[in-house]
Amino acid sequence: MNNDWRLTNQMNYLHKKALKKQAFKVYKEGWEHEHCEFCAERIDKNTQVAYSSENNYHWICEKCYEDFKDMFEWTVEE
Ligand SMILES: [Zn+2]
Numbered sequence: 001m002n003n004d005w006r007l008t009n010q011m012n013y014l015h016k017k018a019l020k021k022q023a024f025k026v027y028k029e030g031w032e033h034e035h036c037e038f039c040a041e042r043i044d045k046n047t048q049v050a051y052s053s054e055n056n057y058h059w060i061c062e063k064c065y066e067d068f069k070d071m072f073e074w075t076v077e078e
Contacts, residue, residue, distance in 0.1 A: 006038040006064065014058065016073045019051040019065075027056045038064035051076065 014037065024047040026032065033044035036059060043050050043059045051060040051074070065074075 004067070006067075010037055010068075010072070014053070014060075014072055014074075016075075018054055018075045018077065019060070020054060020056075021049065021051055021076050021078050023048050024050055024059070025052070025056055034059040036061040036064055038068065 024034070024043050024045055027034070033042055035042060036050075038060060041061045041063075043061060047061075049062050051062070051065045052058060060068075
């Protein structure tokens, strides 16, 4: 898992963070979509379940959340 292609420097800013589980929300006017911090999958208004940092700035798709939750030790608010 440590050699996963999706891992770059996310440990620097996502380790042990509190995440919010939610449908996609626009972070800022005009940014109508985001990309998963890990796999770069598009996250947009059609996304019903994703995980975001508390300020809605970083987004993680459901699959990457499952794959990396143990490594990153996230806590989640529904
Ligand atoms: Zn992803």
